[in-house]
Amino acid sequence: MTVDAAWTAWHDDLFARVATLGSGALDAATRRRAALVAVDDLAAMVAAVDEPQVTALSASAARSAPIPEASLVGGGRVGRGWAALVNGTAACWHELDEGYRPTPCHGGLYSLPAAMAEVEANGDDVGTLLRALVAGYEVSTAYARAMPQPRPLVLHPHATLAPVGAAAAIATARGISGADVAAAVHVAVTLAAVGPFSHATSGVLVRNGWAGHGAMSGFTAVELAAAGVAGHEGGPVEVLHHTLGNGFSTDELQRRTDRWAIHDGYHKLYACCQYIHSAVEAALELSAGPLASVRSEDVARIVVETHPLARALDDVSPSTVLGGQFSLPHAVAAVLVSGSAASSTFGPAGLDDEAVAAVRSVVELEPYPGDLVAPHDRPARIGVTLRSGEQFVAECPSAIGGPDRPLTEADVLEKVARMTAGRAPRFAAVAEALVDGAVDDTADWREVLEELWSR
Numbered sequence: 001m002t003v004d005a006a007w008t009a010w011h012d013d014l015f016a017r018v019a020t021l022g023s024g025a026l027d028a029a030t031r032r033r034a035a036l037v038a039v040d041d042l043a044a045m046v047a048a049v050d051e052p053q054v055t056a057l058s059a060s061a062a063r064s065a066p067i068p069e070a071s072l073v074g075g076g077r078v079g080r081g082w083a084a085l086v087n088g089t090a091a092c093w094h095e096l097d098e099g100y101r102p103t104p105c106h107g108g109l110y111s112l113p114a115a116m117a118e119v120e121a122n123g124d125d126v127g128t129l130l131r132a133l134v135a136g137y138e139v140s141t142a143y144a145r146a147m148p149q150p151r152p153l154v155l156h157p158h159a160t161l162a163p164v165g166a167a168a169a170i171a172t173a174r175g176i177s178g179a180d181v182a183a184a185v186h187v188a189v190t191l192a193a194v195g196p197f198s199h200a201t202s203g204v205l206v207r208n209g210w211a212g213h214g215a216m217s218g219f220t221a222v223e224l225a226a227a228g229v230a231g232h233e234g235g236p237v238e239v240l241h242h243t244l245g246n247g248f249s250t251d252e253l254q255r256r257t258d259r260w261a262i263h264d265g266y267h268k269l270y271a272c273c274q275y276i277h278s279a280v281e282a283a284l285e286l287s288a289g290p291l292a293s294v295r296s297e298d299v300a301r302i303v304v305e306t307h308p309l310a311r312a313l314d315d316v317s318p319s320t321v322l323g324g325q326f327s328l329p330h331a332v333a334a335v336l337v338s339g340s341a342a343s344s345t346f347g348p349a350g351l352d353d354e355a356v357a358a359v360r361s362v363v364e365l366e367p368y369p370g371d372l373v374a375p376h377d378r379p380a381r382i383g384v385t386l387r388s389g390e391q392f393v394a395e396c397p398s399a400i401g402g403p404d405r406p407l408t409e410a411d412v413l414e415k416v417a418r419m420t421a422g423r424a425p426r427f428a429a430v431a432e433a434l435v436d437g438a439v440d441d442t443a444d445w446r447e448v449l450e451e452l453w454s455r
Contacts, residue, residue: 164189
């Protein structure tokens with residue numbers, strides 16, 4: 001079978017499966033999984049509600065789109081596209097949103113902000129929201145698998161894939177046919193932004209806006225397609241493969257499955273890029289053990305052996321919180337100095353901390369020896385040498401949250417409770433009820449969201 005024929009068969013199968021999400025109920029396991037992804041990403045939005053940039057963007061949305069269609073995480077209701085922009089930007093601000101492990105992609109982030117705005121604006125129910133989320137997740141992750149980026153990463157998936165997930169979610173929420181969902185996605189892929197991955201590693205804050213921009217672009221794509229301003233069925237290949245230089249995965253094009261991709265996601269405990277979570281855990285082990293009483297000035301050298309995705313995150317002097325979240329030297333230093341991997345460890349205080357700066361200046365990154373085979377394809381080994389000559393080593397083959405060490409539902413619900421307790425005190429109880437099904441799928445989504453975000 002030629003690549004063109006394989007692509008067509010794969011594409012048709014993908015959208016035939018997505019079409020089944022336009023109506024009817026999800027199976028129990030997928031419904032539960034989708035609800036868990038939703039509450040995790042909603043909590044990530046709440047965690048960013050007081051960030052000055054999110055507050056300013058919310059005020060801009062109120063001026064630009066005063067139509068009260070959909071809720072902003074900080075309060076108030078605006079036009080659905082602007083609500084998706086603000087909430088999508090907030091969701092990734094602290095690097096605590098759910099992600100997709102098999103390939104760089106955040107299917108929930110790319111789908112939920114647009115889906116929730118669309119569902120609320122139309123007065124639809126919880127079931128519609130969850131089906132839309134699964135649809136957007138399925139399409140965005142499928143494209144990421146079928147045409148994976150070359151390594152090291154040049155483009156950030158938030159910029160290239162968010163419009164795709166958003167358009168599929170919106171179209172599914174509207175209950176349109178599978179062919180029309182595909183048509184909207186064919187437009188959406190051409191609206192992708194060119195977001196350099198280096199913007200994340202250097203802490204350029206527009207990176208946090210790419211998911212929100214993609215959510216808003218999803219509405220544009222659906223409306224253009226509905227109006228007959230169409231894309232082309234081969235548009236995804238033209239954009240992702242021919243233009244952006246992504247490869248084709250022969251295995252993916254031959255794969256057929258009934259398992260929804262949302263089951264293969266991961267949840268984060270640490271407020272930094274997932275590629276460095278294994279280094280965070282190794283550093284945490286050292287800080288809780290042999291280095292518990294060691295002063296920063298006693299550290300002569302730190303060697304971190306890790307995988308290629310993490311080695312690209314090598315900035316030793318990040319200037320923004322985002323830069324710190326994408327700096328392996330900073331993350332390791334902050335954990336070693338503080339003895340903690342709490343969210344605040346990766347916040348603004350550590351950027352200017354003299355002890356943290358001293359430690360991260362002696363961090364060296366080297367390739368991890370041996371084969372990198374999933375689920376142990378993102379390991380880290382940290383070797384610390386003190387000025388006294390003493391050496392200490394800790395290793396993490398795979399960070400918590402991965403396929404071999406998944407967070408339980410209880411873990412995720414505990415995380416979201418911790419993230420929202422000071423800002424949305426009812427969130428935890430409503431989130432648990434939503435996951436358990438005590439909140440019925442026929443419940444009005446707007447009313448559920450109001451309870452979740454209530455202050």
